[in-house]
Amino acid sequence: MQEGVDTFLDVGWTVDSQFHPKFCSQSKEKPDYLDMVRIPTKKMDKHTVIIAQSGSGKSFFLGRLIEEIMIKSKARCLILDPNGDFRKINEIDRELWSSNQVLREKYDIKTGMGKLTLESEDEYAKNWKPVVDEFVIKTNRVPKEAEDEELKIWWPTISLEFLIPNEHPRSTEMFHCHNWAKELFTQFAAHPNNTNEEDIISKVKNYFKELQEMPDEERVKMIEKLRMDGGKADESLKTITNDKNRTKLRSILRDAFKSGSLIDLISSGAASLGNESMEKAKFVFESYSWETVNAYFGLIERYQSLGILAKGPTSSKDHKRLEVIDLPSIKNNELRALVLNSILTEEWENAVKKWEEAMKHPREEDHRVPTFIVLDEAHNFIPSNPRSRHETIVREQFRTIAAEGRKFGLFLILVSQRADKLDDLVLSECGNKAILRLDSKSMVDKVIKALGLDFEIESNERDKIVNFKAGRGILTGNWITGYEVFYCAARRTIEGGRNLEYKYWTRPF
Ligand SMILES: Nc1ncnc2c1ncn2[C@@H]1O[C@H](COP(=O)(O)OP(=O)(O)OP(=O)(O)O)[C@@H](O)[C@H]1O
Ligand SMILES: [Mg+2]
Incomplete structure (x- = not known):
């Protein structure tokens, strides 16, 4: 990647793309960038929120977004992973390109779902390799894997x-x-x-x-x-x-x-x-x-x-560029909140320290990079109605980052199925927004209101959101002028979480 050149995050396909079911029968060998929905990388300088109902492809889109950020920028990503969806983000999903199929064959016309990607497997592997070299998963899982580091707090x-x-x-x-x-x-x-x-x-x-x-x-x-x-x-x-x-x-x-x-x-x-x-x-x-x-x-x-305390601090230079905090490996709720409290304190203090240092020098010497703090199932950690003192404290930390994190280079990427259960203050600070499928028209109205998009998204578009298939959504806010309906491009790393296999548990009748 050339220094200082504008880059784009290729997150999906436009509705008019040649790969829309409507056009799929027409021949086109390989998709190209004209078909893609591209977010200018620098537009990630706001907090982000992704809202959709369960099973609509939120974590898949999140995975794609993180891959793109890691490849197209020098930013750090700290993934607070509540479902183990990112345990295998260091591994490439080889199946995506398997059997020498041409890329577009991966798109299923019948279901309208596609795991489309633009580059070849080798090309992606080459781009992902440097990221894997700077990857760590902090976890207390047993048995341990090679890239595991113990999840302890100072x-x-x-x-x-x-x-x-x-x-x-x-x-x-x-x-x-x-x-x-x-x-x-x-x-x-x-x-x-x-x-x-x-x-x-x-x-x-x-x-x-x-x-x-x-x-x-x-x-x-x-x-x-x-x-x-x-x-x-x-x-x-x-x-x-x-x-x-x-x-x-x-x-x-x-x-x-x-x-x-x-x-x-x-x-x-x-x-x-x-x-x-x-x-x-x-x-x-x-x-x-x-x-x-x-x-x-x-x-x-x-x-x-309880075995959660570290023997000493982690120095900021020990932090890897891609860090996954494996929350399911901590069984106790209070300890999970404690881990978040400690991690957020540390991130905040490090970012403030770096900012103070940077302010002593001219702008040209400011080489700080953003840190994206990624949180799936965000309504459980930043709720509008906290159920305990611990939840209130952690929410307060997220509020501080949402309100003041920008100048310190801290940005949130939040994913949730319940905009109405997510804290209003934090939500209102999110400039980049994506909505995938939602259950009902009333939920769509609620989400649109909560995201402050009343005037942006017209009523005929609102009906579409209810009928979206998995992996389709609307991008809006700071990312794009107005809004754009898109089909999420493939997550190229392995999804850690998994749904039940229908073919196993259903019976012919
Ligand atoms: N764009 C897409 N193309 C093809 N498959 C997709 C796409 N998006 C999601 N999927 C598939 O749909 C399933 C559900 O996606 P995902 O786990 O991302 O949903 P979710 O909204 O995060 O669900 P949950 O609320 O349960 O966490 C996954 O198996 C995923 O592989
Ligand atoms: Mg999910």
Whole structure:
């Protein structure tokens, strides 16, 4: 792909295409681009929503869209996959081109359904290969596959409100504890001498235990020393203006790790975070009852025992270009929400950090690429009426991305069968829209209203939506001036999910 050249996402076929059933009997060897519905790649700079009833081809279209984004741009896609539809996105669906059939033979005139694709198998394989090289699936499935990475979360990326309700009697104290612990964990994770034989969280937890088990007067002495050492380290911190001093600070930290002493660890760790953190550290140690600290570590222990906590953070450069989060591999609803909470926090923080960095330099040096956060069955995660505190928190995160994600390069691609059950605020931020088949005229009216398309789509077109076959739809919004009816082109990677086989469960009668 040439840099900076306009590219198009080839997502489907126009109604007037030579491959419309009406024209299929007429001969045309191979479809060409004139028959295709093409979205300019740069028009993906808005949030996207795809609405349709079950079985109408939403996930298939989504798959095609993601393939095109991955091939025609440098963007990243993070797929939050609730149905396992994308578990095999790294594999090409060879059947699509099997038996040396010419492409158009794959189009079934009788059913009006087609898995049409333009390029040859080899051509697609060549384009898809670099994507596969940058693919990972984060999952806890058993047995594991080669491309699997364990789906774990890093404690500091969880928001405290997720862990305890606001009305919790110790919520303020816990809030300070969490803030401080987050900084401490993050600092130690970044420490060059930190080896992985014991995870950071357990290490800090054990130090806290040690402190707790100390006789009172010894602890008072320690806190006093902490104050003094902290003061010393604070001084050295102030002088960190060049690399030499940085090295000095690193060596203080290294010594603290080597000695394994709680006081060294806390004072140097806290000091290296700056005065403000030092204050936070003192605040936590001097103000909080052990009950609070215990309750806090109790929370950590609970999640550790559920096996969901990572030993350390994932650095932003460890993120792959195509990431699938295999949600069905987490059996528990609360943990799924926790995983989303953590992933969205991390994505948001990374994007904001990159934005801050980019703003320091001229526009020509801004090489950031968009991240598409893809969510199928979106009404279950961004509902208009959340059923629990956890759902409310995750919805709030999606709302923030919907409202402010654009400048940070974060874009949502949402798929749902229920526009009326999807949060209004998020829906109203989606500029790119697609509607596939819907059950009834009243549902069509509801969806059109929810998507703000009242004036766009005329009533004779609305009737068509009810009669669409699988894989047909309307593209509208920012993508296209007005709207365009299209037939979705083939998803060329393997669909993970699958329908029941009629030929197996029905009987001749
Ligand atoms: N354009 C198309 N051409 C041919 N087959 C298609 C097309 N779109 C979808 N299909 C087939 O129709 C079936 C249903 O599609 P898909 O799973 O994408 O629907 P869905 O709307 O996501 O359904 P659900 O709500 O159950 O998730 C799949 O087996 C898929 O292969
Ligand atoms: Mg689906």
